[in-house]
Amino acid sequence: MSHIAHTISFDVEEYFHALSMREQFPRGDWDKIPSRLAVGMDQILNLLDRHKARATMFFLGWVAERHPALVRRCVDAGHEIASHGYEHKLLWEIGEQGLDSDLERTEQALVAAGAPRPVGFRASTFTLTRRTWWAFDHLVRRGYRYDSSVHPVRHPTYGVPGFEPGISTVRVAGGAITEFPVLTRPMFGRNFPAGGGGYLRLLPYAFIRKSLEQADQAGRPAMIYVHPWEFDAAQPRMAVKWSSALRHYRNLDRTADRVEDLLKRFRFVPALELLAERRALPAGA
Numbered sequence: 001m002s003h004i005a006h007t008i009s010f011d012v013e014e015y016f017h018a019l020s021m022r023e024q025f026p027r028g029d030w031d032k033i034p035s036r037l038a039v040g041m042d043q044i045l046n047l048l049d050r051h052k053a054r055a056t057m058f059f060l061g062w063v064a065e066r067h068p069a070l071v072r073r074c075v076d077a078g079h080e081i082a083s084h085g086y087e088h089k090l091l092w093e094i095g096e097q098g099l100d101s102d103l104e105r106t107e108q109a110l111v112a113a114g115a116p117r118p119v120g121f122r123a124s125t126f127t128l129t130r131r132t133w134w135a136f137d138h139l140v141r142r143g144y145r146y147d148s149s150v151h152p153v154r155h156p157t158y159g160v161p162g163f164e165p166g167i168s169t170v171r172v173a174g175g176a177i178t179e180f181p182v183l184t185r186p187m188f189g190r191n192f193p194a195g196g197g198g199y200l201r202l203l204p205y206a207f208i209r210k211s212l213e214q215a216d217q218a219g220r221p222a223m224i225y226v227h228p229w230e231f232d233a234a235q236p237r238m239a240v241k242w243s244s245a246l247r248h249y250r251n252l253d254r255t256a257d258r259v260e261d262l263l264k265r266f267r268f269v270p271a272l273e274l275l276a277e278r279r280a281l282p283a284g285a
């Protein structure tokens with residue numbers, strides 16, 4: 001049994017919001033596609049309840065508008081509600097001009113559904129990189145206290161390879177914000193992704209568990225992330241390129257067991273609570 005608290009987070013979005021499914025599901029079609037969100041969220045909420053764990057739920061504003069009862073259910077179960085942006089656009093597509101309205105629209109959807117105003121943010125597909133560093137200015141200005149969008153790894157789409165892999169403070173002109181990046185594991189002088197999502201399904205489970213054990217023993221809180229659609233082995237299979245199919249469909253039937261094992265072994269609390277307990281939030285917010 002572990003001693004320190006970690007955070008398990010869920011990016012609350014539909015299977016058709018994933019980046020690898022983009023060409024199959026154009027934005028204009030979304031409202032015509034039957035929702036499968038409950039398939040994953042029912043399993044997630046039951047697992048968390050059974051293991052007395054509380055999580056951070058990064059909701060898309062688009063999802064919160066259409067499923068306010070689900071937002072409410074997460075609030076009532078003691079989970080933290082945070083923002084995953086409005087409609088899963090990458091930060092460099094939203095652009096510096098568009099980010100404020102994207103954040104605001106999401107805040108409004110969450111508050112209208114009955115959640116407190118979010119103070120945590122995760123960009124779609126971890127697209128907060130050196131190229132979109134301006135996002136921190138906007139987050140600070142809008143009162144966000146932490147971000148979980150930087151992935152300190154090398155990756156073709158995202159990543160900030162030299163970034164501090166633990167909890168750190170990012171300072172910008174308007175103030176400061178805490179960064180709580182997803183878990184990585186140092187090996188061979190590099191950081192490897194070990195924080196969940198596809199990696200939780202694609203890598204041998206022992207690698208993920210070991211990475212968390214190492215973080216736990218070193219007293220470093222880990223941030224884990226999973227998507228509801230990763231619990232949904234019966235979702236429609238689309239003809240996508242082989243690399244996307246691997247990333248999106250492989251081992252969907254193993255997600256629940258792996259998450260349950262993590263919940264048994266480690267202690268999880270919402271990110272905001274964890275950061276407050278560790279006095280890791282910026283002062284004066």
Ligand SMILES: [Zn+2]
Nearest residue numbers: 011013124125
């Ligand atoms: Zn997402």
